[in-house]
Each structure stands twice: as structure tokens, then as C-alpha cells.
Amino acid sequence: MSFVYGRNITISIFGQSHSPATGVTIDGLPSGFKIDFDTLEAFMRRRMTGQGAHTTARREPDTLEFLSGLVNGVTCGAPLTVVIRNTDTRSSDYDNLRDVPRPSHADYTAFVKYGQARDVRGGGQFSGRLTAPLCASGGICLQLLKREGIEIASHIAQIGNIRDRLFNPANISAGDINNLKSAAFPVLDADAGERMLAAIEEAKQDHDSLGGIIECAATGLPPGIGEPMFGGMENRLASVLFAIPAVKGVEFGNGFAAASLRGSENNDSFIIRDDTVKTSTNNHGGILGGITSGMPVIFRAAIKPTPSIAREQQSVSLSKKSETTLVITGRHDPCIVPRAVPCIEAAAALALYDAFLEPGREIFSL
Numbered sequence: 001m002s003f004v005y006g007r008n009i010t011i012s013i014f015g016q017s018h019s020p021a022t023g024v025t026i027d028g029l030p031s032g033f034k035i036d037f038d039t040l041e042a043f044m045r046r047r048m049t050g051q052g053a054h055t056t057a058r059r060e061p062d063t064l065e066f067l068s069g070l071v072n073g074v075t076c077g078a079p080l081t082v083v084i085r086n087t088d089t090r091s092s093d094y095d096n097l098r099d100v101p102r103p104s105h106a107d108y109t110a111f112v113k114y115g116q117a118r119d120v121r122g123g124g125q126f127s128g129r130l131t132a133p134l135c136a137s138g139g140i141c142l143q144l145l146k147r148e149g150i151e152i153a154s155h156i157a158q159i160g161n162i163r164d165r166l167f168n169p170a171n172i173s174a175g176d177i178n179n180l181k182s183a184a185f186p187v188l189d190a191d192a193g194e195r196m197l198a199a200i201e202e203a204k205q206d207h208d209s210l211g212g213i214i215e216c217a218a219t220g221l222p223p224g225i226g227e228p229m230f231g232g233m234e235n236r237l238a239s240v241l242f243a244i245p246a247v248k249g250v251e252f253g254n255g256f257a258a259a260s261l262r263g264s265e266n267n268d269s270f271i272i273r274d275d276t277v278k279t280s281t282n283n284h285g286g287i288l289g290g291i292t293s294g295m296p297v298i299f300r301a302a303i304k305p306t307p308s309i310a311r312e313q314q315s316v317s318l319s320k321k322s323e324t325t326l327v328i329t330g331r332h333d334p335c336i337v338p339r340a341v342p343c344i345e346a347a348a349a350l351a352l353y354d355a356f357l358e359p360g361r362e363i364f365s366l
Contacts, residue, residue, distance in 0.1 A: 008357035017127030024133035031077035138346020159212035169282035204334035207310035212337035223294035232290020249302035253285025
């Protein structure tokens with residue numbers, strides 16, 4: 001089933017953009033874990049609308065309602081179900097999309113797949129609204145990973161052609177991680193962040209949109225997590241990351257840049273630090289052969305520009321089978337990248353915690 005993920009914990013996401021609610025059921029969580037609700041709510045606020053001029057005008061409080069799986073705030077071993085109500089929908093904004101699909105959106109492929117039964121309101125099940133339950137489940141996994149000494153943080157590496165500095169992949173500071181988690185606009189270079197915000201505003205005034213790149217790091221992971229071939233950590237991470245609407249590319253470590261290097265330039269030399277095997281650099285992004293190496297896991301996700309823009313665009317009438325133009329109404333982000341940052345972290349947490357729980361995992365030491 002396409003809305004289900006995981007082997008050791010299982011999440012099942014449900015709902016649509018304009019249905020009464022979205023939500024998630026999580027099965028396999030350890031019992032006896034006390035959720036920090038304040039931390040979880042703060043994490044959810046990072047992806048909420050209304051966080052500035054660069055977000056959609058839709059206002060959703062994203063209040064988490066726990067229906068099962070908790071006793072006095074502690075996981076009890078039963079499947080945990082969370083519901084997030086949709087309270088600020090304007091479905092009439094999407095009436096014209098029943099016949100004229102938005103360019104670069106799922107409107108056309110949804111018509112091919114589901115016909116007249118499809119839900120066009122707010123994009124239905126293809127909407128970024130479904131990242132709310134993704135963040136709820138991932139936010140819980142972030143807390144479980146933190147208990148194991150594993151931290152995950154992301155920053156906006158690029159918006160349009162404006163770039164932030166990248167993580168030092170071999171040495172990510174705890175200060176950077178903590179600062180990014182509390183930042184309203186998470187970048188490592190504040191000047192780059194200001195220029196990014198100005199570029200987003202310019203695109204908004206032009207009735208257009210911008211995409212970008214998010215860089216994510218996971219620190220504290222022990223070596224030996226993951227499997228070769230189809231069970232590799234890159235595979236498992238990519239599977240969840242591509243569930244986030246607008247993600248069009250993922251690279252690990254040096255990624256595509258490695259294609260232009262020689263082996264002598266791309267290889268990471270092994271060293272001993274504190275009686276532990278490390279690498280002097282981290283071009284491999286913390287994963288070798290699908291298995292974590294003990295170095296920070298580093299990846300970047302490319303986010304496409306928001307397809308729903310206010311400019312007139314070329315499209316087709318599905319009923320008439322003729323070309324036409326489309327003007328999109330409604331409320332949409334001029335740049336989805338800032339709100340996608342916690343979604344990327346949540347996806348990473350789900351994949352890493354699921355792999356962390358893999359039975360039979362053995363770590364051999366020197």
C-alpha cells in the first residue's frame with residue numbers, strides 16, 4: 001500500500017488536503033516511552049502555515065489529537081493513532097481544476113489514475129498537507145533517536161541560485177544542530193538567508209515561485225545500520241524522502257559531484273580516533289555498501305518550485321481535448337522549501353529509526 005512505510009515500525013498515513021482530517025497510525029513503537037509533547041508541538045509549528053510572507057495564507061493550527069496508543073502520555077504498546085483536523089479549507093478555489101490540470105502538478109496523472117472519482121480539492125492525497133502526519137510520526141521518532149544519542153538537523157542549502165554554506169561533513173558541531181532546530185529560517189549563513197528571503201518575495205511579486213535544496217545531517221549513528229542491495233540506508237531514506245511532494249532529487253555525500261572526481265579525490269581515508277575507525281573526510285556521506293560507517297549521514301534533497309503560481313499558464317481541457325490557458329486561484333506557498341525542512345528531518349527520522357530497530361543487527365569492534 002502506497003501510504004504505508006516501514007519494516008520494524010510501520011506508519012500508515014490517511015486523509016486528503018480538504019478531508020475532515022489527516023492522520024497517521026504508527027505500529028511497533030516501544031512501550032514505556034514518554035512523549036515530550038511540548039517538543040513535538042514545537043516541531044510541528046516549524047512546518048505550519050502563516051510563518052511569514054513566504055508561506056501560504058491557509059491557517060491550520062495542526063493540533064495533534066491522540067486517539068490510541070498512549071496511557072498518561074506514555075506509549076503502551078498499542079498502535080498509536082494521531083489525527084490532525086483540517087479547519088481552513090476553501091474547496092471552491094479548485095473547481096476549475098476538475099477540467100483543466102495544473103502544469104507540473106499531479107492533477108493530470110490523478111485524472112488518468114482515478115478518473116472523475118479523484119479529489120481535486122487542494123490536491124487531494126497528493127497535497128503537501130499530508131506532510132503534517134508525516135511530521136507527527138517523524139517527530140516522535142526524532143525523540144526516540146535522541147534517546148539513543150542520535151541527532152538530525154537540516155538547513156536550506158539553496159533557494160533559486162542563492163546558496164548557503166554546506167555542513168562540514170566530517171565534523172558537524174552540536175552548536176550548528178541546536179541553532180538550526182530553533183531558527184525561524186534555518187540557514188548556516190545569516191546573510192545568505194536574508195538574500196533568500198528577498199528572492200522569495202521577488203518571485204511572489206512576480207506571481208511566480210522558487211525551488212531549492214535542503215541539506216540534512218544525522219550525527220551519533222553507530223556503524224553497521226542498514227543492509228546491502230535493496231535494504232541499504234540510501235534506499236530506505238530515499239523511499240521516504242520521495243514521499244514528500246515536490247522532492248525531485250536526492251544525493252548522498254558528494255553525490256553527483258563524485259562523477260567528476262578521480263578515485264584518489266573522492267576516496268575517504270580510514271583513520272583511528274579514540275580507538276575507533278573513522279574517515280578523515282566524509283565524501284561517502286556516512287554510508288558504505290548501504291550500511292552506516294559511523295560518520296555523519298549527509299544527504300541533500302532538491303525541491304521543485306511550487307507548481308501553483310498566479311501567472312497564466314498553458315494547459316488543456318480534459319473534457320474538450322483542446323488546448324487552453326489556466327489561471328490558478330487559491331492560497332499557495334511562493335517557495336515550499338522553508339516549510340519542507342522539518343518534513344525532511346521527519347522522513348530521515350522514520351527511516352533511520354526503522355533501520356535502527358532491525359533485529360539481528362551486530363556491531364563488531366576492533
